[in-house]
Amino acid sequence: MKTSQFALMSIFVLFVGLESAEAQSKAKIIGVWFNTDKTAQIEIMENDDQLIGKLIWIKHVDGDTETFTDVVNSDASLRDRPLMGLTILEGLQYKDGIWSDGKIYDPKSGISYNCELQLKKKDILEIKGFLGESWVSRTVEWNRVKK
Numbered sequence: 001m002k003t004s005q006f007a008l009m010s011i012f013v014l015f016v017g018l019e020s021a022e023a024q025s026k027a028k029i030i031g032v033w034f035n036t037d038k039t040a041q042i043e044i045m046e047n048d049d050q051l052i053g054k055l056i057w058i059k060h061v062d063g064d065t066e067t068f069t070d071v072v073n074s075d076a077s078l079r080d081r082p083l084m085g086l087t088i089l090e091g092l093q094y095k096d097g098i099w100s101d102g103k104i105y106d107p108k109s110g111i112s113y114n115c116e117l118q119l120k121k122k123d124i125l126e127i128k129g130f131l132g133e134s135w136v137s138r139t140v141e142w143n144r145v146k147k
Helices: 002-029
Strands: 031-034 040-047 050-058 087-095 098-106 111-121 124-130 137-144
Touching (some): 050 098, 098 124
Antiparallel strands (some): 031 040, 124 137
């Protein structure tokens, strides 16, 4: 009887520990990040049990960023939507130290890619984007915006 109680308690502690690890990982990735060339900032936030990322700042020379639209989108019906506030990361779920099964939208090309995110250092986020199979991919790094 004591052996089965110990086994049940061990299983409970294991699941609580796994949930805690996911919550800690989620907390570490949530925040504002510069894209690779520092021309945009993306805010990564929690949405239900997934992570999403919204475009919150665009570096510009001319024009009002509020009027920038998604002119290169492959779907012509979406070309009038504003870029500011656009969700460009979605569907990311945590598994084995990686946020995966998500999509990332590239407003420069108008193409959406499958993606995985992994925190490499406290302030460096690795984003792997791919079409189809993950072995044909491109990996970039984003840097956390310092407050």
